[in-house]
Amino acid sequence: MTDIKELLLSRIRDVADYPEPGVMFKDITPLLADPAAFTALTDALAEIAANTGATKVVGLEARGFILGAPVAVRAGLGFIPVRKAGKLPGATLSQAYDLEYGSAEIEVHAEDLAAGDRVLVIDDVLATGGTAEASIQLIRRAGADVAGLAVLMELGFLGGRARLEPSLAGAPLEALLVI
Numbered sequence: 435m436t437d438i439k440e441l442l443l444s445r446i447r448d449v450a451d452y453p454e455p456g457v458m459f460k461d462i463t464p465l466l467a468d469p470a471a472f473t474a475l476t477d478a479l480a481e482i483a484a485n486t487g488a489t490k491v492v493g494l495e496a497r498g499f500i501l502g503a504p505v506a507v508r509a510g511l512g513f514i515p516v517r518k519a520g521k522l523p524g525a526t527l528s529q530a531y532d533l534e535y536g537s538a539e540i541e542v543h544a545e546d547l548a549a550g551d552r553v554l555v556i557d558d559v560l561a562t563g564g565t566a567e568a569s570i571q572l573i574r575r576a577g578a579d580v581a582g583l584a585v586l587m588e589l590g591f592l593g594g595r596a597r598l599e600p601s602l603a604g605a606p607l608e609a610l611l612v613i
Contacts, residue, residue, distance in 0.1 A: 514543075585608070
């Protein structure tokens with residue numbers, strides 16, 4: 435596992451003062467551009483999906499789509515996009531949540547999740563956990579079970595894990611990298 439961590443870390447670029455002064459942005463586009471690194475990431479997340487007994491993968495807008503879709507294909511599972519409000523046609527379920535400065539809302543197609551589904555949530559970064567927590571609530575409201583949450587990297591200093599542990603109710607939270 436050390437080799438994959440080193441490979442992934444070597445392909446993540448730090449961008450200072452983006453999107454605002456004082457923030458060190460973790461840019462994963464070099465990782466996505468490297469087929470060996472992207473394949474290693476996809477394989478590692480697909481293994482987590484198998485280990486959790488997931489039957490579907492949810493990807494959180496937007497980078498969760500990029501990571502979650504190939505994981506679902508590799509694991510032989512369905513992929514469900516969780517979108518920002520107003521982006522999906524037809525009947526949706528929505529979940530509002532608070533941000534540091536304001537609020538946001540996410541949606542999923544009402545018919546995409548059902549009782550008996552075991553859903554692995556995938557995203558690129560776990561920061562404060564607000565979006566992930568809202569997606570967990572949304573999955574449960576749809577009648578499905580949360581199999582776990584998997585992320586490429588966790589920004590441990592922001593406390594997202596502690597916020598999510600009660601919501602996960604024993605389901606695993608797997609971070610390939612903790613920064």
